[in-house]
Amino acid sequence: MSAAKAAHVVALKATPHSVAAEQALLGALMVNNRCYDEIAGQLTPEHFYIPLHAAVFEAIERIINTSGVEANPINIAQQLKSTTFNAQNDLYPHLSSMFENAGLAGDIKSLAQVIQTTSIQRQLMGLSDSLKVEAENADTRERTQEVIERAGDALYRLTSSSTAGTMRPLRDSLREMYAQAELAKRAGGGIIGIGSGLVDLDKLLGGFQRSDLVILGARPSMGKTSLLLNIAHNAAKALVEGKPHGAAVGVLSLEMSSRQLVQRMAAGAAGIDGQRIASGxxxxxxxxxxxxxxxxxxxxxxxxxxxxxxxxQEMRARARQMKRQYGIGLLVVDYLQLATSPSKRSELSKVQEVSDISMGLKQIARDLDIPVLVASQLSRSVESRENKRPTLSDLRESGSIEQDADVVAFLYRPEYYLRQQLGAGSESTAASDSERRKLMELQDQIEKLKGVTELIIAKHRNGPTDTVRLLFQPQTTTFHAYAAR
Incomplete structure (x- = not known):
């Protein structure tokens, strides 16, 4: 045996594969085409190690799904007539041999698992080789980080491909839908997702649902971060108390440090003015x-x-790690416009960049099958009009945020804007009795609306829209159900 041939044999043995499993599975499919239904969506031609076997599997799929005739050796050979495998002395005898030995096929699902597993092993080995080359050439911190992120994405795709395919029988989805309907009935219109701890919001949404992207939009100083932290605290506390609508929570804070977040949470839980904690x-x-x-x-x-x-990509990697390590059932992101898109910022407009980010966040929600709650800034156009209640058109550099989101909610505190009006004038500068009366009326309005917050549900893909009233306590940066007033 020549050195080149010997090296080829060693490489062949070192590469994970099972020719016997591939032949047995193809033979079983040819003998009984109905076996294909058991593995539909689980295997693709790319899973096969032998090129001829990949071509045969692809031909079987094509015949079964489109032609309406039997996928037997004769019809498969006809399908491959114009390919490189059409040699009569090679193709047909091989197909006939697999057909005749199909009695050794055994459990077709087990064979499919063997083929899939060895394919994943080969991909892992290839990924390892390519990462080694990329790591050697990653001469900066940024390039090293890019290699890490690509590795995380590739590994996650391999993890996903090792499970059942995305194609599912309708009966499975119907079964899930019916179970969800029964759960909703037992809840009596209550929480069937992850609870926010805010009674009226949970009643309207039924809790935050799995795989949903929930956008919380507001202008600065409305309390976006505070509301996110309140919800995170309530969901985690409910889990500790053994309530079914509780969840472990992952928080990706792109603006505030963990120390600042913890200080806010501690102030709210203790009922202490956060400024007093900061100042000692x-x-x-x-x-x-x-x-x-x-x-x-x-x-x-x-x-x-x-x-x-x-x-x-970094958010996706960290969210996966939190899901794997801590079993999070809710992800909170503060806030969207501070994230960066997969492409270089210079190559995209801000609208395109934000669209990429919102699509990426929706994909995280779907991949991890958990609700993702994201704060978003609103454009300054809100400030320039008389009615300052936000609308969907106010989503800053909105791109496809509205399209990607399952729920869009806006925070609006009338007290905040009334105080701005009050600041524009004072009793000392009021020139007339009528102006002074207006200022007094304004002060009365502020007192009546103190802490009152509107949470406007402007989009709800699977339910009604409405406005939920909350009560905000600025000293402790906490939100409560309005009934607490």
């Missing part, structure tokens, strides 16, 4: 309350990653 102006009673809630918060399944300017 705490009483002994404050310290006691803070110590008590610190122990409670430490036990909550909330996991924070505060890297600034994460790309969609």
């Amino acid at each position: 102006q705490l009483t002994d009673a404050d310290i006691s309350r803070l110590a008590a809630v610190t122990g409670e918060l430490a036990d909550l399944p909330i996991h924070v990653d505060d890297k600034a300017g994460m790309s969609v």
Whole structure:
């Protein structure tokens, strides 16, 4: 045996594959075409190691799905007539041999698993080789990070391909739908997803649903981050208390550090003014309350990653890690416009970049089968009009945010804008009694609307839209159900 031939044999043995499994499976399919239904969507021609076997499998699929005739050796040979495998002395005898030995096929699902597993092993080996080359050439921190992100994406695709295909019988989806309907009935119109801890919001949405992308839009100072943290805290607390609508929560904070987030959560839980914590102006009673809630918060399944300017690939990788390591059932992102898209920023307009990010976040929700709750800035056009309640057109550099989102909610606090009006004038500068009366009326309105917040559900793909009233306490940066007033 020549050295080249010997090297080829060694390589063949070293590459994971099973010729016997491929032949047995193809033979079983030719003998009984109905066996194809058992593996439809699980195998593709690319899973086969022998090129001829890949071509035969592709021909079987084509015949069964389109021609309406039997996929037997004669018809398969006819299908491959114009390919490189049409040699009569090679193709037909091989097909006939597989057909005749189909009695050794055994369990076709087990054979499919063998073929799929060896294919994944080969892909892993190829990925390992390519990553080695890329790692050797990654001479900067940025290029190294790109290699890490590509590796994470490739590994996740391999993980996904090792499970059943995305093609599913309608009966399976109907079964899930019916189970969901029964759950909703038992809940009596209550929570069937992940609860927010805000009664009226949960009643309207039924909780945050799996694979949904939920956008929370608002202008600065409306309380976006506070509401996200309140929801995260409530969901995690519900899980600890054993409630079915609770969940472990992953938080990707692109703006605030984890220390700042924790300070806000602790202030809200302890009922202490957050500014007093930051400035150190705490009483002994404050310290006691803070110590008590610190122990409670430490036990909550909330996991924070505060890297600034994460790309969609980085968010996906971190979310997968949180799902795998901590079993998160809700992902919170603060906020969308601070993320970066997969493509270089200079190559895209801001609208295109935000569209890429929103599509990436929706894909995370679908891949992990969890709700993803994302804060989003609104354009300044809100400030330039008389009615400052946000609408869908106000989503900043909106791109496809509205299209990708399953739920779009807006925060609006009338008190905030009334205080701006009050700041524009004062009793000392009011020139007349009528102006002073207007200022007094404005002060009365502010007092009546103190803390009142409108959460406007502007889009709800699977349910009604409405406005939910909340109560905001700015000192502790917490939201409560309006009934608490």
